Amino acid sequence: MTTPEPTPEPSHEPSRESTPAQPSADRVFRSPLGIASGVFLLLLAGMFGVDAVIRGEGGTPWVALACLVLAVPLIVAFTIRPAVYANEDRLRIRNPFRSITLPWASVADVRAGYSSEVFTQDGAKYQLWAVPISLRQRKRAARRAARASQDDPHGRTSVTADVRDSASRIAAGDQTVADLRELAEARAASPGAQGEPQVRWAYEIIGPAVAGLVLLVILLAVG
DSSP, X not given: OOOOOOOOOOOOSOOTTTSOOOOOOOEEEOOHHHHXXXXXXXXXXXXXXXXXXHHOOTTXXXXXXXXXXXXXXXXXXXXXXXXXXXXXXXXXXXXXXXXXXXXXXXXXXXXXXXSEEEEETTSOEEEOTTSOOOHHHHHHHHHHHHHHHHHSTTSOOOTTSOOSOGGGGSOHXXXXXXXXXXXXXXXXXXXXXXXXXXXXXXXXXXXXXXXHHHHHHHHHHHO
């Protein structure tokens, strides 16, 4: 009599073929100087506003409160809120009053002039508030590149030549724009990068700011 062989139990581990690919993490571009200035302005507005609300007389506390309701969303909108998120499928732009989602297939170009801008295939243009262009940094980078070319005019490396990567001689904003342009060109044909641009208004910023403005106008008209 033969002993039957044990039947192997089915494995509960997911197969490599059935495991969905994890989406790539976003690269985030923000302005550290803008965030720092926004925090400073919020602290300053809060200090003066709270002091006026507590110590003010007559209608002053209400006017100070209306100014805070108006100023705080605007400070956040123009300093802390702007950001650019880029992954293999799309570019997401968070500007002061709008959020724009652009699949790479819809991006025609990314340029850096006096500001950084992205152009879509249908001709629309969106500014990248989170990627400021510094003309001072651009001139400084141009001077470094000129010095490097003078050190090695024939392309040979000398003992005084700047042997750092060429990206180190590009202004930070220009380098970010170049990276985004390269990513757009590389990923435009991928299946996950197809689609139409999507624009959403930032009502969480616009609503409080409008409410503060209306309240301030009413208080000034009545008082």
